Every structure is written in C-alpha cells, then in structure tokens.
Amino acid sequence: MHARLVRSAAVAVVVTGPFIWSPTASAQPSEPTPLASAAPAETAAPDGGSVEITSKDTAGDALPGAAFLLLNSAGAEAGRGKTDAQGKLSFPDLAPGVYRLKQTASDALHEVVADQDVIVTPGATTRLTVTDPFKAAKVLLQAKDDKTGELLPGATANIGTGTSTLLTLTTGARGTASGELPVSSRKTQFWVKDIKAPAGYDLYKPTKTFTAGPGAPVTVTVTNAKTATDPKPDPSDKPTHKPTDTPSSSGEPSSGTGGSTPSAPGSDTPDLDSSTAAATPVGNSTPKAPTGSLAHTGADGTPWLIGGAAVLIAAGGGALIVARRRRTDGSTDNGSAEK
Structure with a gap:
C-alpha cells in the first residue's frame, strides 16, 4: 500500500505556472497489437467439374439401362447410376482429380466394357462415349x-x-x-x-x-460323301477260253435230256451216192467241210473224223467194185459178139 502511494507521488509533477495534465500510466499490462499480415487469409473453394457418359452399341444405337460406378482416387464411391432412354448419364459437382469408371451391367445382348480412368478438371465437363460390344x-x-x-x-x-x-x-x-x-x-x-x-x-x-x-x-x-473307289479285279474272275460250240450233226447225241437236238441248217452230212463216190479219189481220206460250218478242232471232233474216213473208204471201195463189174460185163459182151 505504501508502494502505491510512492508511485503515484512520483508520477505527479508540480509545475509553476499553468497546469499541464499528462495521462497516468495504467496499472494493467498492455498486449501487443497483432500485425495485419499475420491474420489467416480466406481462399475461395475451387469450382467442381462433372462427367457425362453416352452409352451405345457397336451398331451405333443408344443403350439405355447401362449401369456405371464412379470411384475417386482413394477408392471411395463418388457416384453411381444408369443411362436413360437416350443412353445418357451425368455425375455433377465432382472435385478435380482422377476417377475410376466401372461399368457394372448392360442389357441381355451386350457385354460390359473394361474399367477406365477419368480426369475431372475445374469448371469443365468430361464427356465419354462407352460402346458395349454384342455378346458372341x-x-x-x-x-x-x-x-x-x-x-x-x-x-x-x-x-x-x-x-x-x-x-x-x-x-x-x-x-x-x-x-x-x-x-x-x-x-x-x-x-x-x-x-x-x-x-x-x-x-x-x-x-x-x-x-x-x-x-x-x-x-x-x-x-x-464317301470317296468312290474302283473295285480291284478278282484273280479268280479271269476269262476262260472255251471251244466254240458247233452245230451237232443228225447222228450226234444231244448233251441235254429228253432226246436229240436237231442239227443246224446246212450242217447235215450229205449222202454219198455212187457218182460222188466215183468222183472222190480213193486215197484222199479228208472230207470237205460242209458249207456254213466251222471245222472241228480238239478231241471232240476225232470220232467224227474217223467215221468220215471210214465212210469215204467204204464208198471208194464200192465204186471200185462197180467199175470192175462194168469192165467185166463189157469184156463178156465183146467176147460174145466176136463168137
């Protein structure tokens, strides 16, 4: 208490002449005035961007009902939705940055596309066209x-x-x-x-x-179709040369049953009369082949050749006997006439 009075006395100044008042010092401690530069500056938030999707198929037709999911750089969902009747879908008011766009569904005829990155810039709209391929x-x-x-x-x-x-x-x-x-x-x-x-x-x-x-x-x-192949020849099917059948004569027995087979026209052996026998040389035993027939060859013609030779020999002998008788009769008649 005494100290305060001393301080107050020290502050008061008595001056002769006119009085001059001076402010008294405050007993409360004063705080420094902050500088204007130290105050935090308020900055306006940057403008947001947006993403607009157009979905269609490979034929160029709009594809409604396609579902999409948008993820931010941290993997959090930033938006989801489906395209309208015109195949359009928008994600507005997005903070600038890189996003991941995923298509989660399409219709029954189309496949979904692979994921892709989307960059959002301040105050701008990023437009994407997504083409869904047809299912195979x-x-x-x-x-x-x-x-x-x-x-x-x-x-x-x-x-x-x-x-x-x-x-x-x-x-x-x-x-x-x-x-x-x-x-x-x-x-x-x-x-x-x-x-x-x-x-x-x-x-x-x-x-x-x-x-x-x-x-x-x-x-x-x-x-x-099966490939056509030529059949291989069978060795057992080789052709066999058989002798040509000749018409049977009137005296040849038939190989079949039920009687003899009639001979072919022109194949009959001609009857030998006395004049024919006389004209045929005795020593010639080979008969002439009938007109219109082929000569017999092989073993089947041998009996007929022997028979024909016998007939010719007999005919020649008969002709010789007849000739001798004529000569004998002629000589007898001459002898009688001479007597």
Missing part, C-alpha cells in the same frame, strides 16, 4: 455322312463373314466342334467352308451361309 454367338459345327447321317470326325471348316475368316473348327471324335463368333449386329450373316474332309470322304465344296444373333446358339452342318 455360340456356334456348333457338325459333319455328317450324306447317306446315313452318321457324325464324322476329322472334318475341318472355316467360318467367317465378308472376306474375313473368324473361326476354324475341326470335328472331334463325336463329329462335332463348338466355338464363339463375334457379331456386329442383332442379326449377322456368316459363311462356312469345308477345307478338309474326313478320311475316306470327299470335300464338301459348296459354301453355306447362316445367320446368328448375339448370345444365341446356332448349329451348322456340312455333309460329306
């Missing part, structure tokens, strides 16, 4: 026997569209093969060409065409 058609190839319908293994065929070959299939042990064909529309026309036939069969040369849709199964059949 499932094709079953069959190779069959054109006659029996049996399934054949080992047939190879190319399948394609236009000038492009898309698939090559070879039938297995069951005679079938399967694969997938990429399609570009709701109805795509394809062709199939047989390039290798099964063993023992001819190549199926025509080119067949067929139509397949997205995700739909289709069966294609090629038919093969």
